[in-house]
Amino acid sequence: VSTATPAFLLFAVAGALAYPLNRSIAWRQLVLLAMNLYFLSTFSRDPVGFIPLAAFLAVGFVGVWLMQRGRRGWFVPVLVLEIALLVWLKKYSFIPHFGLLHFSYVTLGMSYICFRMLHMLIDAKEGSLTGVTLIGYLNYTLNFLTLVSGPIQRYEDFASTQLQATRPRLELADVGRALERIALGVFKVSLLSLLLQTWHDAAIARLGVAESIPDRVAAGIGVAAAYPLFLYANFSGYMDIVIGIGHFFRFTLPENFARPFAAPNFMTFWNRWHMTLSDFFKTYVFNPLVLALMQRFEKPSLEPWIAVCAFFITFFLLGVWHGQTSVFVVYGLILGLGVSVNKLYQVLMARRMGAKRYKALARSGLYTALCRGLTFTYFTFSLFFFWSSWRQMGELLSRVDTVSLVLTWTGLLLFATLALALVESVSRWISSWTLVGHPVFASRYVRTALTTAVILVTVTATVLMNAPAPDNVYKAF
Amino acid sequence: MSSPAQQSPGAARIPRRDFILLPLISLATVLVVLGLAEVGSRIIWPAYTQGSCLAGDDRVGFKWKPRCDARVKIMESSPAVYHFNECGFRASTSCGPKPPGALRIASLGSSSMLGYWVATEQVLPELLASDLARGCGREVDSQNLSVPGATLYNMADRVGEVIALQPDLVLLGISSQDLLDTIPDEPVQAPPPARPRSFGARLKELLQEANLNSRFVAVVRHYLYLDRERYIQSMSRRGGLVSMQRPLSSLWEKRVEAADRTLGRLSKALRTADIPLVVIYLPELTELQVIKAAAEHPDLDPFSIESAVRQIALRDGVPFVPSLEKLAEAPDPTTYFFAGDGHLSAAGHRRLADLVLRSMSLIRPSSLACTQAVATTYGGGTGP
Numbered sequence: 001v002s003t004a005t006p007a008f009l010l011f012a013v014a015g016a017l018a019y020p021l022n023r024s025i026a027w028r029q030l031v032l033l034a035m036n037l038y039f040l041s042t043f044s045r046d047p048v049g050f051i052p053l054a055a056f057l058a059v060g061f062v063g064v065w066l067m068q069r070g071r072r073g074w075f076v077p078v079l080v081l082e083i084a085l086l087v088w089l090k091k092y093s094f095i096p097h098f099g100l101l102h103f104s105y106v107t108l109g110m111s112y113i114c115f116r117m118l119h120m121l122i123d124a125k126e127g128s129l130t131g132v133t134l135i136g137y138l139n140y141t142l143n144f145l146t147l148v149s150g151p152i153q154r155y156e157d158f159a160s161t162q163l164q165a166t167r168p169r170l171e172l173a174d175v176g177r178a179l180e181r182i183a184l185g186v187f188k189v190s191l192l193s194l195l196l197q198t199w200h201d202a203a204i205a206r207l208g209v210a211e212s213i214p215d216r217v218a219a220g221i222g223v224a225a226a227y228p229l230f231l232y233a234n235f236s237g238y239m240d241i242v243i244g245i246g247h248f249f250r251f252t253l254p255e256n257f258a259r260p261f262a263a264p265n266f267m268t269f270w271n272r273w274h275m276t277l278s279d280f281f282k283t284y285v286f287n288p289l290v291l292a293l294m295q296r297f298e299k300p301s302l303e304p305w306i307a308v309c310a311f312f313i314t315f316f317l318l319g320v321w322h323g324q325t326s327v328f329v330v331y332g333l334i335l336g337l338g339v340s341v342n343k344l345y346q347v348l349m350a351r352r353m354g355a356k357r358y359k360a361l362a363r364s365g366l367y368t369a370l371c372r373g374l375t376f377t378y379f380t381f382s383l384f385f386f387w388s389s390w391r392q393m394g395e396l397l398s399r400v401d402t403v404s405l406v407l408t409w410t411g412l413l414l415f416a417t418l419a420l421a422l423v424e425s426v427s428r429w430i431s432s433w434t435l436v437g438h439p440v441f442a443s444r445y446v447r448t449a450l451t452t453a454v455i456l457v458t459v460t461a462t463v464l465m466n467a468p469a470p471d472n473v474y475k476a477f
Numbered sequence: 478m479s480s481p482a483q484q485s486p487g488a489a490r491i492p493r494r495d496f497i498l499l500p501l502i503s504l505a506t507v508l509v510v511l512g513l514a515e516v517g518s519r520i521i522w523p524a525y526t527q528g529s530c531l532a533g534d535d536r537v538g539f540k541w542k543p544r545c546d547a548r549v550k551i552m553e554s555s556p557a558v559y560h561f562n563e564c565g566f567r568a569s570t571s572c573g574p575k576p577p578g579a580l581r582i583a584s585l586g587s588s589s590m591l592g593y594w595v596a597t598e599q600v601l602p603e604l605l606a607s608d609l610a611r612g613c614g615r616e617v618d619s620q621n622l623s624v625p626g627a628t629l630y631n632m633a634d635r636v637g638e639v640i641a642l643q644p645d646l647v648l649l650g651i652s653s654q655d656l657l658d659t660i661p662d663e664p665v666q667a668p669p670p671a672r673p674r675s676f677g678a679r680l681k682e683l684l685q686e687a688n689l690n691s692r693f694v695a696v697v698r699h700y701l702y703l704d705r706e707r708y709i710q711s712m713s714r715r716g717g718l719v720s721m722q723r724p725l726s727s728l729w730e731k732r733v734e735a736a737d738r739t740l741g742r743l744s745k746a747l748r749t750a751d752i753p754l755v756v757i758y759l760p761e762l763t764e765l766q767v768i769k770a771a772a773e774h775p776d777l778d779p780f781s782i783e784s785a786v787r788q789i790a791l792r793d794g795v796p797f798v799p800s801l802e803k804l805a806e807a808p809d810p811t812t813y814f815f816a817g818d819g820h821l822s823a824a825g826h827r828r829l830a831d832l833v834l835r836s837m838s839l840i841r842p843s844s845l846a847c848t849q850a851v852a853t854t855y856g857g858g859t860g861p
Contacts, residue, residue: 173491176499444491448499452506460514464700466707 003148003238004189004469009182009245011039012145016248020170025163032139032162032249039144040106049105052089056110059085060117061137067124068132075125079118086114092324109147111321111477115280116141120155122284129155136163145242145249149235149474151256152276158251167250174247176444180451181244187458188237190469196230197470207399213407216400220408221415223396224380227387231473232260235274238472261420262427264362264371266342266378270315273379277318286314304347312340322386322477327393331385338378365421372424373417380412511693518692522552530561531624537631539624541565552695553815554594554822564638567621569597572642579616582606583639585632586650588625589759589821599823601757602648604830609837620644628658629736633743640750647752648833649743652759653720653782656732699817705766708816709774712763721767721777725785733785737792744793756790757798757833758783762819764801765810798836800829 002008015035019028044050063078090107091100120137123129132155140158161167203222210216236257246253254276263269270278293306319332350358361367384393400408433440440446462469491499530545541561550556564572575581584590584602592600598607606619620642622635629651639647674682688694702708712718720729740756747754760783767779783801790797804813804825813825821829 171490176491444495445498445502448502449506452503453510456507456510460697464697466701466704 002469003241003472004186011035012245012248016245019249023165025165028162029135029139032143033135036139036142036144036147039147040142043106043108044104046104048103052101052105053107053110053113056082056085056089057113057117057138057141060113060121060141061134063117064120064124064129064132064137067121068130072125075121079121082114082117082121086110090324093326108475109142109149112147112150112152113141115152115277116155118284119152119280123155145246145251146253149238149472149477150274150276151239151243151254152280153251153254157254161250161252170248170250173444176448178244178247180447181240181247183451183455183458185237185240185242185244187454188233188240190462191458191465193230193233193237193470194465194467196226196233200226200230204396207396210399213401213404216404217407217411220400220404221412224384224408224412225415227383228261228376228380230470231383231387232257234470234473238474261376262372262424263375264368265346266338266375267311267346269375269379270339281314281318285317286310289313304343308340308343308347311343312336315339319382325389327385327388327390331382334382334385338382369417369421369424372420373413373415376416376420377409377413380416381409515691515693518552518696522692522696524551524692524695525549530559537624537634538626538628541567541624549594551594551815551818552692553699553817555596557594557596560597562620564620567591567597567600567623568619569603570618570620572620575618575643576616579618580609580613580646581642581644582609582617582619582646582648583642583644584619584621584623584648584650585627585635585639586623586759587627587632587652587655588623589652590648590650591621591623591625592826593625593820594815594818595821595823595826599826601650601821601826601829601833604826605648605833608830608834623650627655629655629739630658633739636743636746640746640752644752647747647754649740649754649756650759651736651756651786652761653764654761656720656729656736656782695817699815702762702816703811705770706773709763709766709770717761717763718767718777720782721764721779723776723778723781725781729782733782733789736786737789740786740789740795741793744795748794753796755796755798755833755836756786757829758786758800759821759829760800760804760813760825762810762814762816765805765813768801768805769810796836798832800832803832804828 015031019031021027040050059078059081063074063082066074066078088095088100089105090110120129120132120140124132136159139162140153140155143153143158146153199222203219203226207216207219207223210219239256243253243255256275256277258272258275260269260273263272289310290306293310294303297306313336315338316332316336319335320328322328322331346358349361353361362371388396397405430441431439435443435446441450526547526549528545528547530542530547531539532542534540541559543561543563543565545559545561545565547559548556549559559567560569562568562570562572566572582602582605590601592603597603600621602619602621606617609615610617622638624631632649632655702711709718719726722729725733744754764779764783767774767777771779780801783799787797787799804810807813807828813822813828814820815822
């Protein structure tokens with residue numbers, strides 16, 4: 001069952017109706033468990049296909065159980081075993097073929113389960129996580145809303161809404177907010193991402209037949225620019241749907257996107273894009289790494305350089321996580337390089353200009369617009385290693401000459417700078433509209449009208465286009 | 478409104494008036510969006526009918542007014558002009574005596590044969606005439622007597638007019654739709670007794686009216702009907718697949734029998750006047766789509782009416798040009814039609830004209846001897 005389908009929405013509605021029938025925690029836990037297991041059961045018809053996942057979950061639970069009982073000596077073995085199991089079951093390309101399981105089994109959502117398990121394991125070891133039961137563990141790790149592609153919720157946030165005897169009532173306004181969010185998500189997934197995917201495919205096809213340099217440059221800009229926009233519409237749309245549905249269960253799922261293309265630099269971009277993943281890496285990789293390095297190298301003057309190194313390692317790992325092949329190692333290197341060079345630039349500029357003058361420069365409109373365009377262009381470049389294989393990349397490069405390539409990236413930088421500056425200006429202008437002293441778009445009347453229009457346009461366009469919504473891209477990870 | 482009803486996480490409860498206001502706002506938005514869609518559709522896909530040339534006729538249903546021009550366009554078509562000569566036939570030439578040495582083709586049929594929404598020079602009889610003229614090196618004029626809604630019965634009733642034209646060939650285009658209303662005793666549903674109309678009935682009428690006249694609905698229908706299965710389902714709901722049922726229903730059996738009698742009458746009259754007749758089966762998009770989706774619809778026989786007409790033509794000794802199999806060879810049969818409207822497009826007329834040209838070898842009169850060579854050029858010689 002895919003998240004953006006009527007079947008999934010009906011399934012969620014059925015669950016949301018059953019969920020509040022009894023106020024006891026046990027009832028809610030049982031309903032949620034039934035929903036999670038049913039959703040999971042749609043991934044495979046063969047029960048044998050669930051055995052590896054069950055083993056993976058069992059190891060995680062045993063680890064958390066041991067940590068809760070103070071058996072900290074088991075921490076490293078369980079951690080290593082958990083990561084090794086993920087790498088093995090996800091069939092990373094460096095593992096010899098004979099060492100893999102040779103039957104079809106479920107790996108969907110395994111990466112996100114792993115993130116949740118590692119978080120529980122580490123926090124339980126440090127004593128900040130207690131009272132995890134088997135049913136709570138299963139409901140948290142297998143939550144049907146977040147199983148496939150997040151967002152990565154912290155266990156304490158999950159427990160604070162699901163394992164409390166008294167919960168806030170579901171008011172009509174909450175229902176409105178939830179429906180608004182779901183409608184926006186379906187619009188993004190079913191319509192916007194479909195159109196952007198079509199644009200991307202058409203641009204690739206056009207690049208193959210483009211004969212003149214202007215044609216190649218235009219097609220190249222299309223190939224490059226369409227994908228990040230598609231990925232944003234696709235991933236953030238799915239997030240909107242699950243966060244919206246979550247309101248009906250009184251889940252407060254964390255946000256995963258915050259206008260990422262408005263970010264003025266690559267570091268800030270990752271605070272706005274796939275935020276829960278960035279937070280996970282910040283909490284469990286970056287912070288401990290910086291701490292460890294600062295304890296090892298105690299000179300304060302080294303602190304900025306330590307941060308640069310830690311950023312590189314963190315984002316390298318974040319990039320590598322995305323896939324099982326060597327191309328994702330390069331993706332990790334590009335992300336690591338992007339963030340660490342960004343940090344290095346900030347350090348050097350602050351030293352050369354002085355912190356005050358550098359801050360003033362960073363606030364100037366033209367500089368910010370250019371940085372925003374550069375951030376988008378660099379992210380776009382990094383995504384080539386995300387959506388294409390080595391063979392596809394070779395084919396694309398064989399279609400363009402050096403001049404076209406240079407002009408494509410220069411053109412994209414210029415286009416992104418101007419387009420994003422325009423979007424920001426329009427966005428600011430629209431935000432300034434007020435009605436009786438309040439922002440227009442905060443009014444529920446305006447929002448009701450907009451949501452109705454969005455639903456109408458989505459339904460009509462979806463029926464007319466008669467094409468399935470693009471699948472959740474992050475499902476593959 | 479005293480306040481703009483801010484929606485913040487803290488303000489969870491909404492006032493009672495909003496239980497009325499919010500649904501009304503939704504409804505108003507739907508109406509505004511649909512209104513904008515209608516206006517946008519009318520700007521992007523213009524459609525018009527300028528000039529009314531159709532007139533009622535007691536004997537044959539409808540006839541075209543003599544010396545009349547109409548400019549037409551639907552959202553799916555290019556602009557087209559219908560020109561009717563002094564006899565009320567769609568033709569670019571006069572219906573008077575044909576010039577010495579010239580050949581003449583008279584055509585009978587309904588809206589498909591007339592070439593609804595298609596420019597005169599792109600309609601099957603005109604294409605045939607111009608191709609034959611090129612092949613024979615002689616002037617060939619076309620007189621198209623087709624009228625929309627004509628049944629086979631109506632067509633046969635015009636045989637006198639056809640003979641008066643002294644044509645060298647009569648082309649009769651028959652589709653499954655032309656067999657409707659051909660039985661004298663066909664049950665006609667009596668209109669319901671006049672009663673004060675309920676609000677529901679009035680609303681239904683209003684919606685039907687909007688469905689017929691809305692450009693946005695036409696656009697939606699066009700794009701929906703490009704999808705094969707959706708089109709078949711829609712036609713099924715509207716009873717458009719009844720003629721394909723296995724076995725043929727008794728009503729359709731009767732229609733075929735009536736067609737047999739009518740075609741026999743027509744062919745006999747033309748044979749007496751020594752005028753050759755060719756029957757071409759004009760496909761419906763429904764038939765072609767069912768052929769393409771045969772695996773999903775084993776209970777349907779899209780060839781049933783074409784086969785029946787072929788049998789009738791064979792019995793009467795009339796050359797018959799089948800079309801379904803050939804047109805179904807196209808990867809997407811909707812290219813031969815205006816999908817939403819259902820009539821043949823210029824591409825459909827072109828393909829049918831090719832099929833008729835390839836069948837010219839079946840016609841044996843001396844005046845059309847040159848057409849043998851034309852048939853060979855079009856890959857025919859032994860029939861389509």
